[in-house]
Amino acid sequence: MADIRNDILTGTWTQKKLLAFREADANRLQALWKESKVKETEAPHALWDALATKLNSESGYRTDVSCVELDSDGELWHIASSFHPWENYMYTCDLNTARTYRATTSEPAEYEMEGWVRVDHATTGVTIEERCASELW
Numbered sequence: 001m002a003d004i005r006n007d008i009l010t011g012t013w014t015q016k017k018l019l020a021f022r023e024a025d026a027n028r029l030q031a032l033w034k035e036s037k038v039k040e041t042e043a044p045h046a047l048w049d050a051l052a053t054k055l056n057s058e059s060g061y062r063t064d065v066s067c068v069e070l071d072s073d074g075e076l077w078h079i080a081s082s083f084h085p086w087e088n089y090m091y092t093c094d095l096n097t098a099r100t101y102r103a104t105t106s107e108p109a110e111y112e113m114e115g116w117v118r119v120d121h122a123t124t125g126v127t128i129e130e131r132c133a134s135e136l137w
Contacts, residue, residue, distance in 0.1 A: 031124075043119040043129045047086055051117055052136040055093060059113070063092045067119070093117040095133055113137060 050070040067089040071077070077084050095115035103109035118130040 041121075041128055043089060044085070047089060047119065048131070048136065051091060051093075051119075055095060055117065056113075056137065059096045059115075061094045064090045064120070065092070066122070067091055088122050089128070090120045090122045091117060092120065 067086040068084050097111050098114045101110040113133040115133045119128050
């Protein structure tokens with residue numbers, strides 16, 4: 001940083017270089033501000049309910065899937081403005097089914113879902129919220 005200040009003070013930077021530096025710095029600050037605003041938001045409870053329903057019978061790794069596909073009935077679409085409240089969300093999950101108890105002659109085997117589900121902001125890629133599978137079911 002000292003070299004940059006020295007170049008600016010001694011006038012070795014051209015006006016074009018200085019403006020480019022200021023613009024890059026402003027873009028970086030704007031990106032940090034957007035990221036901080038996104039981190040303040042939470043995924044809607046209805047979205048988590050839809051994820052729990054959708055992923056209850058699935059396992060494996062899925063990445064960057066649009067949350068709009070969770071609204072299969074299309075109930076949340078605002079037809080007039082063609083806006084969906086979940087269009088700014090993507091989800092990524094890594095789930096597998098694990099056997100917790102072996103089958104015995106008197107009891108069947110028990111299974112549970114292990115792994116995690118993460119909801120990200122679609123445009124910035126910032127993680128909004130992450131939950132382990134046990135928090136969904």
